[in-house]
Amino acid sequence: MESRPMDKQKRTSGKKRNRRNQGRKSAPSHLDQAPHFDPDKLMEMADVGDWNAVYDASVLIEEEGKATVAFRDASGQEIKCVLSEQEAALLTEGQTAVRVYLEEKKTTEEEVGPKLEASILKARYLDNFKSLEASFGSQERVNGVVLADTKGGFSVALGAKDFDEVLQGAGIRAFLPRRDASSNRLGREEIRGIAGEFHVKELDVAKGNVVVSRKVVASELEAQAQAEAWSRLEEDQVVVGQVKNIVRYGAFVSLNGIDALLHQNDLVWDKNPPVHEVVRLGQTLELKVLEVNPDEKRLRVGLKQMTPDPFELIKEKYEEGTQAHGTVVALTDFGAFVKMPEDIEGLIHVSEISWERVKHPQDHFEIGQEVDVMVLGMDSVARKLSLSAKALQKNPVEKIAETYPEGTRISTSVKSIVDFGVFVSLDAHVDGLVHIGELSWTQRPQHPSEILEEGDEIEIIVMGYDTQRQRVSCSYKRTKPDPFKEWEEKYKVGQTVEMTVTRFTDRGAIEELDGGLVVLCANRDLSEEKVHRAQEATKIGATLEGVVTEFDRRHLVVNISVKRLLQSERKEAYQAYLDKQDEDSNQRMTLGDALKAQLPTTEDSDA
Known part of the structure; x- marks a missing residue:
């Protein structure tokens, strides 16, 4: 037949499979079998005749070094049978008893009596199958070992507890579907070699098929392991985990089967870089437990907490009012960022750059420039220093206050007019404000332009200074008497x-x-x-x-x-009249009384 080259896609797939299988630990070749048993062999062994059965036998070592098993037949007669080298290798040192399968072989005409052959492997096979049938009927779990990969799953040796028993021939081959191998998505390398309990889902003796599952068992084991792992966890504990997944806001780390969140804020101390720049998939990390909540299955860990907080170490160095030196690393509309020698950043707000009006920080600084600053405060939450450049300069308002004390009369000009007043120029750097209420004693203007215009030469009185707010209050109306x-x-x-x-x-x-x-x-x-x-x-x-x-x-x-x-005058006049009338009346009564006193009485006349 004419040979044809392998299809390119098939060749490529084969290469990919070969690359994936490189380095994978495989089971021994004689164990890498199809995941089913031989039903014909089983039926043949199950045909119990005179001798085809499993017997309990004693192990004897003959003088020639050959291993022999001895048993008694139904009549009580002792019968001996020599084991083959392969069967004898299954015996352990000092073993005195064993179960064997006796099989009667055909004899020649010259041979007398039956020819018997003993097999430990076949005995184990039949015992395992009987146990398997019983377990399937009662839904009991069966021990087994995952041997190797097969199409769609794995080959399992049921009845074997470990690889040593498998090497000795123990176990009935069964198929473990990939989906039933574990409760989570373990890799094939992690599943191969697993020894434990399995649940028999299907048993078809005619076809030699046994299908098993360990999904429920794996879930129980995982839940038990997680419960134990949760019980061992506590805050501030140092743990070791492997990065399992990276997301935008952090990374998930596997800790003994528990997924812990390593948040972006807990990666490094100074800032929040992209997660992939700090950790990588599969990386093993030492972490500190920050939060343990078994009820909500929430575990939070931190990487930066494994090192001292540099911000705490510099608190004493950068106390409020301390003078410092740094380098400008960024400029924004609202200020300039300065990096200190300890790799801590501080912000010079646009209002703290200069005593003069600042349109943009780039008019005063450039990236890479070294600057002297004063520490205004420390924000432990934002992890930034509040800095000031103008605090190291002489406050121009204080200079003006020395030149023009409160109450000083100054000749100046109107620099600008706003709704709430007018600004007048005091020197090249400082303006004074004449509030609209200080423009006139008597007028109540709706707008300052009703009284003054830009450029008007006027006299003002300095009323007060606010050095914190950089304001000088002035008055125009107080230059005139009230x-x-x-x-x-x-x-x-x-x-x-x-x-x-x-x-x-x-x-x-x-x-x-x-x-x-x-x-x-x-x-x-x-x-x-x-x-x-x-x-x-x-x-x-x-x-x-x-x-x-x-x-x-x-x-x-x-x-x-x-x-x-x-009305008031008339009332007063009337009151004066009344008062005069009272006075005159008092005088007349006094005179009458006086005259009366001088006249003789009637009694005197009669006398």
Whole structure:
């Protein structure tokens, strides 16, 4: 037949299988058998005749060194049978009893009597099969050893406890499907050689098939092992594990069958690098147990905790107010990151770069630049130092405070106008703020531009300094006298004042004074008679005298009342009249009483 080259895909698959099998420990060649037994051999052995049966025999060693077994037949006669070298090799030193299978062989015409052959292997085979049938019927588990790989699973020697027994011929071959080999996905290398209990799922004597499973057994063993492993775990314990899987947020490490989480935050002290840059699959690590929760099956371990925390070691060195030296390693919109000699990073916030206004850190620093800084604080959670560059510089506001103490009058110009006030220039680095409430004594502007414009040359008074917030408070209105002091003295409530009418409104007669103060006499207060319009009771330029009833400081209005003054004057006049009347009445009574006292009484006249 013409030979054809192997298909390329088949050749490639064969090469891959060969590479996978390199280094794999295999069972001895005579054990690497198909996972089934010979049913014809079994049926032949099971045909019990005169001699075909299993007997308990004694082991004898003849003078020639040959191993012989002796037993008694049904009549009690002792019969001896020499073991072959292969069968004799199965005996252990000093063994005195053994079970053998006796098989009657055909004899020649010259031979007398039956020819018997003893087999320890066949006896074990029959005993194992009977035990297997009983176990299958009762669903009991059977001991066995996983021998080798087969298609779709493994070959198992049922009835054998270990490889030594298998080498001696013990065990009935069975098939262990791959899916029933373990409760988790163990590798083939891990499954080969496993000795333990198996559950017989199928037994087909006619076909010589035995199918077994160790999935339930493996689950029980794994649960028992895990329970024991959990009981041995405790926090702060040092354990050894192997990296099983790497994920975005960390790695899973196998510890005696328990999967522990090694979180990304517990890899290294200084930062959170990608997990694959710190650990690799299959790597064996020494770890510290951080959390043990058997109820929720949660185990957390740490790698960085195996070394001292460098941040704790430098706490005393970098106390608040300490001056330090570092290197700029990164620039962002919000500041500059500086690495210290101990590989600890600190942040110079944009507000701590300079006393001047900073648009971007790159205007003051560049990567790799060495800088002197002052430690403002330490964040143990974020593991960063708060640093300041400007703290090592002279505060310009403090310099201004020395030059211009509070209360100093300064000539300057309006630099900019905002909704809440105007900024004036004090020197090249410091601006002062005149709040909108400090622009005028009497005006209430909606916006500072109603009073001042950018570039106006003005005088201001320094009111105070806030060195922490870098602010200088100034006043424009305080460069002029406070008119309210004079007004509040002159226009006290209840005091009689005069006003000159300058105009009329619907409310009444008004006099407008310098500074925006308005004196108002309402229509109802112009006269004791009812007045609808102020023009009915007075005229422009007329002088009115009245009593101050209210000083509205907020709206700069003084309310007076002519009517109240008239009522007050009339009341006073009437009271004076009453007082005078009382006085006159008292004088008349005194005179009458005096005259009466001087007149003679009736009794005197009669006498």
